[in-house]
Each structure stands twice: as C-alpha cells, then as structure tokens.
C-alpha cells in the first residue's frame with residue numbers, strides 16, 4: 480500500500496478502536512485492517528476522508544477439516560472499519576460495492592458458499608443496512624469477563640491435581656475431568672451439539688464430521704490437564720463442558736480485550752436431563768477452575784436461533800459481543 484493509503488488506514492483504525500471502546504469495553508481496543516483479495520473498498524466521507532473501508536477475504540475451507548462443519552466450504556468475509564457513530568450510510572455503500580464484487584466471482588455462486596460479516600453486537604446502527612442486503616444474523620460470540628480472576632494474577636502452574644478432579648454439586652452430580660477413557664461419550668456429546676446446532680444452520684454435518692470430531696477429541700483428552708469436564712449422575716455421564724486452553728484459543732482471542740482468553744467450544748446436557756441444573760452445576764465448576772487458572776476472558780459461540788443457548792448463557796454470566804451475519808450462497812447478497 481502506498482504510504483498515503485497506509486496513513487489513512489492507520490487513522491481509521493485508531494478511530495474505530497476508540498469507537499468500539501465507547502460501545503463496549505470488551506471489544507478490542509485496537510482495530511487493524513488485514514490484507515484482502517484486492518484493494519480495500521472505500522466509502523466516501525466528508526472532506527475527502529473515507530467514512531469507512533471494507534476488505535474482502537476469500538477462504539476455501541478444505542473438506543478434511545472440522546472448520547467445514549462450522550461453516551460453508553467457501554467463505555467470503557467483509558472486514559469493515561467505519562469511522563462515524565451512525566454507520567448506516569457507509570455500511571450500505573460498502574455492502575453494495577461488495578455485492579457487485581461477489582456477483583463477478585463464479586466461485587461465490589454455488590450453494591455451499593457464504594458471504595459473512597462479523598459485526599459488534601452493540602453497534603445497532605448497522606443492523607438495518609445488513610438486513611436490507613439480505614443478510615441474516617446467525618451466530619453470536621458471547622463473552623464472560625472474570626474481573627476477579629484478572630486481579631488474582633497469572634495462572635498457577637502448580638495447581639494441585641486434586642483441585643481439578645472431582646466435585647459434588649448440590650444437584651447430586653459428580654463433576655470430574657474427562658480423560659482418554661471417556662473418548663466414546665465425549666465424542667457422542669460433541670456430536671450431540673453439532674447435530675443440535677445443524678438445525679439452525681450454525682453447523683453443517685459433513686461425511687467426515689464424526690471421524691474428525693473423534694480424532695480431535697482424542698488429541699484433546701490425551702493432554703493433561705484436558706480442559707474437558709463431565710457431569711455424572713449415578714456413574715452415568717450426563718453433561719460435558721469442553722474448553723480450548725489459552726494456547727489453543729489464539730484464533731479467536733483478538734476478538735476481545737488483551738489478556739488470558741479461552742474459548743468454550745462445547746456445552747451439552749443429555750436431552751432427558753435438561754432443565755434440572757446439570758448445565759449450571761458444570762459451568763459453575765468450570766468457571767471456578769478457569770478463574771483459578773488465571774483466565775480473564777471466556778468466549779463462546781451460540782446459534783442465535785438455538786432456543787436453549789441464549790437464555791442459558793445469559794444466566795451463566797455471558798452476553799453478546801459480536802454477531803455473525805451471513806447470506807448463503809455468497810452471490811445472493813442484494
């Protein structure tokens with residue numbers, strides 16, 4: 480990029496970072512603008528200063544990866560940086576330019592493609608522009624800050640093993656860390672969430688999904704600590720929480736403030752056991768462990784149309800941070 484453009488981008492990123500902080504202090508304090516498939520799309524603003532920039536990124540997700548279970552095979556994402564508090568006009572302008580770009584791409588036409596925008600949940604000024612262009616809000620990235628954990632300082636590597644192993648909850652459950660011997664049931668519960676979320680388009684079951692989930696679960700359970708916990712009633716597993724440790728959560732950590740961040744990848748309670756406190760007992764136990772390990776921020780995804788997850792996560796101290804908007808196929812953006 481020529482230096483003049485770099486200067487504009489730098490200035491815009493700074494304004495956007497400040498604006499995000501005004502909207503929600505758990506958004507990142509600094510924005511950046513990644514490289515896109517071409518030069519950024521520009522929304523004209525006053526005094527020759529752009530009101531915003533948009534960068535289009537193309538991602539072709541390989542068939543043999545779990546990422547294809549969590550989204551379309553070809554993903555076209557627009558990364559937006561908008562300066563003004565009222566984003567509607569600049570956003571509409573950039574979405575219109577992006578539609579024209581996607582309409583010229585034969586690879587954006589097939590069914591298994593999506594045009595995607597990840598938008599700050601509290602930036603409500605953009606919602607109508609996204610809807611007018613035919614986009615649908617599909618997923619939420621929710622956040623739980625652990626202020627007391629931040630004050631407690633860094634993780635304790637010497638945490639005694641006994642503190643991680645077994646807890647009795649008031650709901651008559653035993654909660655314990657999962658290990659390799661639990662591979663079958665953890666895989667079953669991981670697939671349970673995927674099957675449930677597939678009903679809302681948030682997951683797409685592929686021929687390789689189950690084998691990939693099993694392989695990933697095996698690798699996760701083989702490490703110590705495993706960061707996965709089971710709730711058992713009368714010796715029978717009834718629920719699972721699985722967290723990606725900080726070193727495996729880097730792919731999403733930049734979506735929030737700096738600090739020790741983990742991603743809660745799975746929460747599942749057997750259908751017949753739901754609504755009786757299993758999920759809450761598991762999550763409370765896991766929060767205690769995360770806080771003791773110095774985790775400052777926990778992120779997770781839920782499908783907006785999942786009728787069980789939003790109220791549950793809200794009760795557990797989570798709230799929306801980003802909203803994932805999509806239109807499928809990508810070229811159907813209006």
Ligand SMILES: CC(C)(COP(=O)(O)OP(=O)(O)OC[C@H]1O[C@@H](n2cnc3c(N)ncnc32)[C@H](O)[C@@H]1OP(=O)(O)O)[C@@H](O)C(=O)NCCC(=O)NCCS
Nearest residue numbers: 746747748753754755756757758759781787788790791794
């Ligand atoms: C979401 C899920 C894990 C919740 O587990 P659960 O054991 O049913 O939840 P609990 O009984 O412990 O409920 C905990 C609290 O959330 C509330 N809650 C749970 N589900 C709720 C719902 N659908 N509507 C309103 N409140 C709900 C409970 O009332 C309870 O609140 P309380 O503490 O004031 O009594 C479970 O429904 C599930 O496995 N769903 C399918 C998979 C899924 O959606 N996973 C999450 C994907 S992000």
